[in-house]
Amino acid sequence: MKRKHIIVGTLIASGLVGGQQARADATSDAISDLKQQIEALDQKVRVLERQKEIDTEAAEAKAKDAPKITIGNSGLSAASGDTNFVFQLHGLLQVDNRTFFNDRDNHNQSIVGNDTFLLRRARPIFSGTVYKDFDFMFVPDFGGSSVQIFDAYLNYRYAPWLQLRAGKFKTPVGLEQLQSDQYTYFNERGLPTALMPNRDIGFQLWGEVAGGKLSYAVGVFNGVADGRNTSNADFEDHRELAGRVFLTPFKGTSLTALQNLGFGVGGSWGNVSSNATGLASSYLTDGQQTFFSYTNNVAASGTHWRLSPQGYYYWGPFGLLGEYVISDQEVRKGAAKADLQNTAWQIAAGWVLTGEAASYTGVTPKHPFDPRSNHWGALQLVARYEDLNIDNNAFPIFANPGTSASEAHAWSVGLNWYLNKNIRANVSYSRTSFDGKINPAAATVTRQPEEVVFTRLQLAF
Amino acid sequence: MKSLLKLFVGLVAISMAGYAPAKDVKLLNVSYDPTRELYQDINKAFAKQWKDKTGDTVTIEQSHGGSGKQARAVIDGLEADVVTLALAYDIDAIAEKSGQIAKDWQRRLGENSTPYTSTIVFLVRKGNPRGIKDWDDLIRPNVKIVTPNPKSSGGARWNYLAAWGYALKNNNNNEAKAKEFVTKLFHNVPILDPGARGATTTFVQRGIGDVLIAWENEALLSLKDSPGKFEIVTPSVSILAEPPVAWVDKVVKRHGTEPVAKAYLEFLYSPEGQEIAARDFYRPRNQEVAQKYANQFPKITLFTVDELFGGWQKAQKTHFDNDGTFDQIQAGDLDNR
Numbered sequence: 001m002k003r004k005h006i007i008v009g010t011l012i013a014s015g016l017v018g019g020q021q022a023r024a025d026a027t028s029d030a031i032s033d034l035k036q037q038i039e040a041l042d043q044k045v046r047v048l049e050r051q052k053e054i055d056t057e058a059a060e061a062k063a064k065d066a067p068k069i070t071i072g073n074s075g076l077s078a079a080s081g082d083t084n085f086v087f088q089l090h091g092l093l094q095v096d097n098r099t100f101f102n103d104r105d106n107h108n109q110s111i112v113g114n115d116t117f118l119l120r121r122a123r124p125i126f127s128g129t130v131y132k133d134f135d136f137m138f139v140p141d142f143g144g145s146s147v148q149i150f151d152a153y154l155n156y157r158y159a160p161w162l163q164l165r166a167g168k169f170k171t172p173v174g175l176e177q178l179q180s181d182q183y184t185y186f187n188e189r190g191l192p193t194a195l196m197p198n199r200d201i202g203f204q205l206w207g208e209v210a211g212g213k214l215s216y217a218v219g220v221f222n223g224v225a226d227g228r229n230t231s232n233a234d235f236e237d238h239r240e241l242a243g244r245v246f247l248t249p250f251k252g253t254s255l256t257a258l259q260n261l262g263f264g265v266g267g268s269w270g271n272v273s274s275n276a277t278g279l280a281s282s283y284l285t286d287g288q289q290t291f292f293s294y295t296n297n298v299a300a301s302g303t304h305w306r307l308s309p310q311g312y313y314y315w316g317p318f319g320l321l322g323e324y325v326i327s328d329q330e331v332r333k334g335a336a337k338a339d340l341q342n343t344a345w346q347i348a349a350g351w352v353l354t355g356e357a358a359s360y361t362g363v364t365p366k367h368p369f370d371p372r373s374n375h376w377g378a379l380q381l382v383a384r385y386e387d388l389n390i391d392n393n394a395f396p397i398f399a400n401p402g403t404s405a406s407e408a409h410a411w412s413v414g415l416n417w418y419l420n421k422n423i424r425a426n427v428s429y430s431r432t433s434f435d436g437k438i439n440p441a442a443a444t445v446t447r448q449p450e451e452v453v454f455t456r457l458q459l460a461f
Numbered sequence: 462m463k464s465l466l467k468l469f470v471g472l473v474a475i476s477m478a479g480y481a482p483a484k485d486v487k488l489l490n491v492s493y494d495p496t497r498e499l500y501q502d503i504n505k506a507f508a509k510q511w512k513d514k515t516g517d518t519v520t521i522e523q524s525h526g527g528s529g530k531q532a533r534a535v536i537d538g539l540e541a542d543v544v545t546l547a548l549a550y551d552i553d554a555i556a557e558k559s560g561q562i563a564k565d566w567q568r569r570l571g572e573n574s575t576p577y578t579s580t581i582v583f584l585v586r587k588g589n590p591r592g593i594k595d596w597d598d599l600i601r602p603n604v605k606i607v608t609p610n611p612k613s614s615g616g617a618r619w620n621y622l623a624a625w626g627y628a629l630k631n632n633n634n635n636e637a638k639a640k641e642f643v644t645k646l647f648h649n650v651p652i653l654d655p656g657a658r659g660a661t662t663t664f665v666q667r668g669i670g671d672v673l674i675a676w677e678n679e680a681l682l683s684l685k686d687s688p689g690k691f692e693i694v695t696p697s698v699s700i701l702a703e704p705p706v707a708w709v710d711k712v713v714k715r716h717g718t719e720p721v722a723k724a725y726l727e728f729l730y731s732p733e734g735q736e737i738a739a740r741d742f743y744r745p746r747n748q749e750v751a752q753k754y755a756n757q758f759p760k761i762t763l764f765t766v767d768e769l770f771g772g773w774q775k776a777q778k779t780h781f782d783n784d785g786t787f788d789q790i791q792a793g794d795l796d797n798r
Contacts, residue, residue: 047669050663051652158715
């Protein structure tokens, strides 16, 4: 009996133990299965998260390739994702006032009709790039009495140092002439610009070498008279060669005081058939009044060359710009011939009173105009002296000393207020004196010095 | 007037005479995914050497991504002065489709324009929990593999061909068997990154998968960056990966960077360049440097693309072009899911 009990007890005990072992094994298997399932699920979650990450990266990369439209103080720009195609819209609006003083002569006859508000420039500027290397620009002007096309050209960029431009654009000669209209110190460019060619039709090779330390341009053009724009066609067969070399040898160097020192020379050479259109009809004062004109039937006839050494210097708020130009023109009137050499020069300086850096491409205010924040933009004081000398041989056969002066020299002072990068307001005073006049007729410009106050409100973007 | 002209001419003469200012030169190196560290080191050393030699400051910008994607970017207009891509086919594509590189580019520099080589190995987690020893272990159902997408990644194409080549060798060059093997292998790939570096991120940082099929240099770099976490398994046979380099003829002419671009690539063959390559885990061509780093690179039986696949043009067309074997495998794999 006792033995039986022992056996039964042993059996029960071993059953219990065996059962516990079996349950333990089953639990262990279940845990192992669960662990594997969790690991598998964990991997799936990780894969999904990583896939999302990859998709996000791909979407971001794709977004970089998407076309971009930007608008800001540099105008409107639309560009393909790879920037191979770009279209830009800029604009320039200049509303001027000219008020003349003391233009009543001692016969009490005044020059009438020269005080004026005027729309000096109103230009939408379309520019851009197609197929990465081809740039274009198209600039009509709605200022003045008729709509004109000022720039219309294509430019192929093989490399920064080798580019080809063809169409209508500024001839590469004059320093201030080549400066963008929105950045000039005064409302009107200095007297040397009167002897420079303006926009012409042709083509030029140009480029910037050594990171912009040297720029060059050489081209073939129809040829235009001093200070003139082309009329979009030419009426004689000869072409004009023009070129310019400009150095900024310290650009990008550690010599900060010399980084914006630039100097160079521009020039042109052409041969003009006897043709009145090859000759400047007049030279203008700062106030855009004629102080010199050739008499009737005087025509350009023969060689016309120009040479213009030039330079600028900017350091901190200080800026200085100077240029000299000779325009040598063979002329004829009937049987009379002459080789006339007219010259002009100017020196202009500026000081940004609010401390911003001056440059050939304007001033950017540190604190754009916002009176609520006590920000007032940038103020620049500017001054200029300029002179234009007509060859004495022009008188009296080719020009009338009664209506034309042989020399004009002027000084100007002004104040430019840059409200922000886009808006500028300026006021300036200019006084031009005339030499070489002989008994000027009443109400002629040269009879007394020209004194004029300019104002301008400018929008440029 | 004459005195003014004299003054001007004098100024120009003074400024130009003997004036040879030090230049700042920029190069863009468009490369494939895992070469970031290599070219950071190469660029630093080359810039110093170039400065000492010429006085010019050269700055080399790097662009990295899947090799095929990088090649397409250059074809589409990315102005690379030099390309250092994962495989010759991608540089051939630039030469053919854009005309920016001379077609004989591979003959212009030594060793077929391949200054360093690599191969394909396995990176597994510490302790090798899945017991992976060779290619056959990758097609076991319980193994998850990480490898990038051969459509965009040069490294992935090397991986693919390494697997295919192994299967050919083990099956008496039976293409059908090889395709079956690679199909099974890709069935175990849960995610395809666009580039080799992305695949490394997936495996190393995101903890996905049991094995990463990787460039040897990338695997060694992972060991260095994450000590004690991974192991490298060298398969019985693999492929000799030859990443080539070339200057982009038309771009360097346009940028005026031809001499410096050529010197940059030639520097890769110099003892200093080879030493840097070896330090960054690329197998150097220079025998002396190779000897010095012999312990870093285990001996392995290697086959080439030319030997087993008839060159890159043929391999690309057969396996990676649209409707090639990779597309077929992917389509079949999707059908089975």
